[in-house]
Each structure stands twice: as structure tokens, then as C-alpha cells.
Amino acid sequence: MLDNIPILSLLLVFPLIGAFATLMLGRNPKAARYIALAFSAITLALTVLMLFNFQLSSAMQFEEKYTWISQLGISYHLGVDGISISMVFLSSLLVFLAILFSWDVEERTKEYMGLMLMLEVGVLGVFMSLDYFLFYIFWEVVLIPMYFLIAIWGGPNRAYASIKFFIYTHVASLIMLLGIFALVFTASGPLGGLNFDMLDIMTVSGSITGLLSTAIFFALFFGFIVKMPMVPFHTWLPDAHVQAPTAGSVLLAGLLLKMGSYGIIRICVETFPGVTAEYQVLIAAIGVLSIVYGAFACLAQTDLKKMVAYSSISHMGIVLLGISTLTELGLAAAVFQMFAHGLITAVLFMTCGMFQHKAGTREIPLLGGLAPKLPILSTVMMIGFMASLGLPGLVGFLAEFSVFTATYDAFGTWVMIPIISVAITAAYYLWAMQRSIFGNLTTKIDTEHLHDSYWFETVPLAVLIGFIALFGIYPKLIMDLIVPSISALSLFGVI
């Protein structure tokens, strides 16, 4: 049915047109909202259409390839397999919901909506590119709208946070770019000329050995773990999150962090399975460090949003731990955790944003006993926290459980360290909940005029919670997409 339609290009074109249409036609906030929502809805619809036409196999599908810069062997090459399509779905979904959630943004609405759509172009591009060059371009394109989202609509310290985010991740990308150069030039020998194609390079990457392969691997790996972000390269994240507007945080945590872990699976692991296996323990250690450090840092936070930001570091650590097991289960669970974290963290950041909006503060000590006043918001927050701490039956549990099972297979009883941190996770969530929505009603803020969730807040949250429950109970829907592509990874041929 989709044989002759360049569906992946359409997925990039619609948000792009949408961005320009919003900027040009969004004369008043209302028009801007509807235009942006319409275009993100079209993109989401196309994604769903693509999902229904996706064959459950490991093959790259809906591929498009055109020569772009012949001199340098660069092509416009797009394609999706099970790993990327789940991320593409997550992206279209989250952007659509984030736009809906931002319905009450009155300040420079058209720019806000336009930037969200531009961000969608970049993120989708990263997940669909099969050419290193194209990949890098989309990777960098993502930075610009996010920079503006933080810098214009952010909190009081936005100037510092936005530029820190921009430069920190830009430096990491540049080091990744050096790695890409080295990889492409080394591969140009066996490939008989410059060629930036990921799949072609993958076929010859086995011939790169020794120090060179390690150096290239770590240049790329560095670019990715800064984006994820892993301790000790995480310091940009709390700043960026705390200052970013709510929808910005949702996309930052929900999608941008996934770009890092996606890159590790798609590029580092696929291209250098040997090096990955050699440094397995180091990668696992970075993951565990992030899990534990993130969890402890959460305990110390008084700002709800900052706590959620640190919890992202912890949960992305689980992704890296899953990858480091180098088992089918571990990698599949890592991708599933990426998906799960995208859904859950979106709920968490939305609730944080709503607290800020309604109560005027996110400081836990100032809140308290708000559940009767804000029943919907409090319920949603509870479900979100439960999902995030790994309550069985919700999507987070399954992902974490599988990662820990795989970790036990790969590293034995060392799994105790990350598992203990799960207890800490439960502790900080429950504690935060107890202090903010239960107990006696706070007197430190004005609680007379609290307005519970508006429709445009309730709908995205309800959709997200629906998916969290659905995939928690019936994970097969997503796992069926992921597993064939994971099983086909070249990695398992090597180790």
C-alpha cells in the first residue's frame, strides 16, 4: 500500500511545512495552535499508517536513497527497522501531545509552535537517517529549536541554562563528528572511495582494528553519552530541564535523550561489536554509576522538576546497562526502556509543569495536602510516579525487570547494586508524593484559587497513561517490533 510513497520523507516534510506555516500564518495565538496541532496530527497519522504497514522483520523498510553530494559520497538515505520505528512513533506521539499541552502559551505562540515542529523534524531525522552525514545534520538541527525554546520561554536562569545546553552538547557532537570523519576515511579504503552510508560502512567496519577502532568507538560513544546523559557528563541536564518550559522538558527528556542511546545501539554497537564487547564492563560501570548517582541526587532535591530531571539520568542509566549486557534480552529491554521512559517522563514533566502553573511553585516543602484540591493532577502524578518507580503492570516495570534479568545473566550478582538503587527510587518518589499531595493542606501558598487540570492538559496525560498501562499489560505490541531487529544485530555474530 505504501510502495510508491516516500513516507519517511513525508514524515520530515509535513512538520517542516507545518513549522513554516505556523510562523507565517499564525497571526494570532489561536491560529498558530491549530495549524501546529494539525501538522503534528498529520505526522502522527502518517506514523501510525506506517506502523500498520511495517513488516515484523529485521529488514530496513521504506528505504529511500538519493545521491546528495557525490564528491564526498554523501547520500540522502532514510530507512527504519524495528528499533527506529518505535522511536519514530514515540517522537510523533510526544510532539503531538506536547503541542496540545502547550495550548495556553500566549507569549510568542507562533514561534513556540514553529520551533516544536522544527524540533520534530530534527528528531525524526535522527531516528531515520542511514547516512552518517545526514545523521549528524539532524543531530545538530535539534539543538537550535531546543536552544530557543529554553532561551525564550524558560525560567529565570534561562540564559545560562540554554547556552550551557547548546555548547555542552555541541562540543560532544563535534567530537562525535571527528569520530565520523576517521571512520569514513578508514572505511573509504575497503569501500573504494568516500562513502558516508551507515549500512555500507557497517559491512567493512570489521576490517578496522586496534587502537584506531577503539579511538573511533570512543569518539562516537562520547558524543552519545553526553546526550543521554551519563554521569559524569550530565551536568547540563538539570540546568536545562529546570529552566525549560514544560513542553520543552517533555521533548528534551522524552526524545533528545533517546537520541543518545539510539546512537549507541545503531552506531557504536552495530559498527564496532568487537570494541563494545571488549569494553563491556566499562560501559556497564558508566550505566550503573548513572543509575546510582541519579537516584541519590533525586533524594536531595526539593524542586519537583529537578528531581524528575535527575531521575531521567538514573533511568537512562538503565538503558545503558541493558546495552552493556550484550544479550538479546538486554538490548531489547534497553530499547523498551527508552520507549517506556519516553512515555513516563512526559507524564512526570507535565505534572511538574502543572504544579508550577497552578500552585506557583514546584518546591516540595511549600506544597502539601493538595490532593483534595487538585484531584486529577494528584491522581496523574501518583500514576506517573508509580510507573516510574517500576510498579508491576505498568510499562516501566517490565523494561527494568528485563534489564536486570539480562544483567544477572551477564554480570551475575553485581546486579545487586543497580537493584538497590531501585529501592532508593521508590523512596524518593513516595517521599516526594507524601510531602506534596498528601498530609495537611499547606499554608505557605494560596490554595483558595487552585484550578484543577484543564482539558488540554487532561487529554495528553490520559493518552499517555493509557499507553503506559496498555504496553505495561501487553508489551508484545512494542516488543514484536523491536525483537527481530535486535536479534539481527551484527553484534551476536561476533561475540
Add this chain to the structure above:
Amino acid sequence: MIDYSALYPEIILIVFAALLPAVHLIARSSRALAGVSLVGIGATIGLELYFILNNMLPLADIGGPSTGLLRLDIFAALFALVFLSVAFFVVLTSARYVEKDRHQAEYYALIMLGTAGMMITASALDLITLFVGLELASISTFALVAFRKKDKRGAEAATKYLIIGGLSSALSLYGISLIYGITGTTNLEGINAALAALPSGLDAGTLLAIGLLIAGFGFKVAIVPFHMWAPDVYEGAPTPISGLLAAGSKKMGMVLLFKVFLVALIALKADWQVLVGVLAILTMTVGNVVALQQTNMKRMLAYSSIAQAGYMIIAIAVATQYAVTGSIFHIATHAFMKGGAFMIVAAMTYVALGENVSDYKGLAKRAPFIAFSLTILLFALAGIPPLSGFFSKLVLFSSAVDAAQIASQNWMIWLAVAGVLNSALSLYYYVRVIRYMYVEKGPTEEKIKLPLSMTVAIAICVGATILIGLWPDPVINICSEAAKALLPGLT
């Protein structure tokens, strides 16, 4: 009968330059003069394009086969196009910028003569021709910098520029004379052959000559430590002329370095390669670090130009055809990026907005097109994809990675590392301007209206920056042809 067709482009320019004072007698308006200049420049661009598109290059050398003085090959034509495009938008912006000044005919005539000088250096085959072109360009720009002689800053800048320029000419001339003494020829190819035939390589005389040439031409390109003059001069000169210096005259300096080091002195490559590499890293780092603290737009752009020159010199240190392709490509893209940025500063001065970065606060509300254009140009300068500056840096830096894979040249990887780290550093001061324009609130929200000619000049630069970014293939092809024409001997 000598075939002078290789000089036709320069001849057209010079004829038009000579015509301008006469026009001034009839039509005493800046716009008429600018119009005539634009016709002249446009005609020259047309001729160059005609040569390129009909595959007529290289034209017959002027001065005979072994003692050639001038050759219009694809390298020269490409650089001529860069210089002419710069002249084109500088004149376009000047049409309104200098409308209240005196001596307008001379102003436009000097721009055209300077451009002709730059074009001559690009086609020179001989040190003497090279020097003639250099002097023609230099003397014209000395006068242009001093154009507003009543302006104190302008006068100071002009004096400084004249003295430094004179010193740099003297140094390079001394270097040239030493080279002539050692090799007995001023022909670039001939020098290389003579040096290659020398028995024991380097002696003190040759070393001194190389040092003098680096210093002399280094002043022109503003390589660290010969860069001190550039920010003062760019700041004091009329802003369109600052653009001409940064986007045109500086590129001529690069041509000089290419011709002298990669053609005449390539036999001694091993002796100067590391030195040039160190200078490249030093230049980009100092340029960027100092740019971080600038509050004046013109000074910031001047330091950013110094840094960009550092990137371009990488190609000389690496000395491969691919690297030179990258450098030429970067020179072409930089002409539009930096030229455009200076034109915007000129336009903002014209509408009486200050030159300080903080004067740009809230510009996005007051002049959306200008703010958007400056954002694009600054992002391109920082090397954010998919704009033209990203692609040219990509080719340039990757050439160093490429060359580093040869065992004995492992150190070249540091050129690429320094390049990318510097790009990241530069992002800070570029983004600061963008932040002022979009994030901060300005004192007023009153709309700014710009003259059409300035808008067109800016639109040309921004258009080229975006288009080359999206469709770099043809430009890379022609740059690669140019690198081949310049360096048939290198790989």
C-alpha cells in the same frame, strides 16, 4: 601579438573605475555611481562565468610558456568570482551608506581597482605580478579605510593600516628578493624547480626568506602574531569597507600564501609544514578567545575573521589537494557569511543603531528579516549544519583527519581537533548576539525600515549561505577543480 584575453576581466573593471569620475560630473548622486559600478562588476562577473561555463579555461598565459606572468585558470576565475561578489554587495550596501559623504566617485573607483588588484594576484604566475596585484589592492584599500578622514577613529585606523601595510609589503618584498637571489628566478614554478634541485635543502638564507614571507603575508591575512592591526582597522573603517577587507582583501592574502607556499616553496614542504600548523592553531585559538570578550560587533567580527583565517591555513599545513579544496570552499562560503554580517552591521549603523552587541537587543521585533539573516549568517560561521559554513569546515577539517592517517603525519589530527574545539568555542559569542536579538527585550519596539539596496545585498549573502548549504555539490566540484589547477603536482 600577445593575447591579452586573460586580462579582459581586470581591464573591464579598470575602465569602469576610470569612467566613474566622469560620471560623477554628470550625475552627482551616490546611487548613480553605485549603479555604474554595479554594471561594471556585473559585466566582469558575466565574463568570468562565460569563461567558466564554456570551458575556455585556462586561457593563454600572458608572458610566454616558461616565463609566464599571468594565467586565468579555474582557480583564478573562482577567486575572481569571490572577489567580485564581495565587491558587488559592498557597492550595493554603500549606495546609501556613503550618500552624504564627499568624493564618492573615488570611493567606488577605489573599490573596483582594489578588486582588480585582488584578481591579478589570483592569476599571477610570477612573484612580481603577485606583488603588483597585492600593492594595487593594498593602496586602494588604504585610501578606502581613510575615506571618512574627519572621523577620528577612521583616521587612526587608516594610519595604522598604512604603516602596517607598508611594513608588510617591505617584509614580503625582502623575502621575494632573497628568493630571487637564491633561485635566480621569480617564476613560481621555476622557484620550486630550483629549490628542489638545491643539494642540501635549507640554509639560513632560505629560512630567512620563508620567515619574511610568512610575516609579510601573515600581516595581510592577520595570522597571529601579526593580527593586532585588524580589529582596530575593521572598527575604524566605514563598515562596508570592513566587509571588503574581511571578505575580500583577507582572501587575497590566502591566495598569496597558496601561491607562495604551495606552488613556489612546496619542495621545502617538510621544513615549514609544522610551523604553519602551529600558526594555524594559534591563530584560530587567539581569534576565538579574544572574540569572546568583545562588545563591539565590528571588533567581534574582526576577531572571528582572524579565527576563520586560522581554519583556512590548515590547508597549507596539510598541503593536499583535498585540503586546498576545503580551504577554497571555506574562503568562498566565508566571503558571503562574513561579508553579509558586515553588511548587516553597516545597515544597522545606517539606521542609527549602535555598533555594540547590546544595541541589538530586541532586534527580532524591530527588524525580523535582519535578525533572521544575522542568525543564519552567525550559525553558518559557527558551522551549524546544514548551512554553507558547516560544509566548508567539514571538508577542511576532515582533510586533516584524512592526511593524519599517513603514518608520519599523525600530528595533523590535532589540526582537526583544534578546529572543532574552536568551532565550539566560537559558538558562544555568536549565540550571544542571537540571544540579544531574540531573547532580550529592546528599549523600543519601533520597526526599522531599511533601504532596498541594503536589503538586497543582505539577501544575496543569506541566500548564498543557505543555498550552498543545501546544495554544495557544484561548489565543491568547482573548488576541487580549482585546487587541481593550482596544485597539479599534489595528491
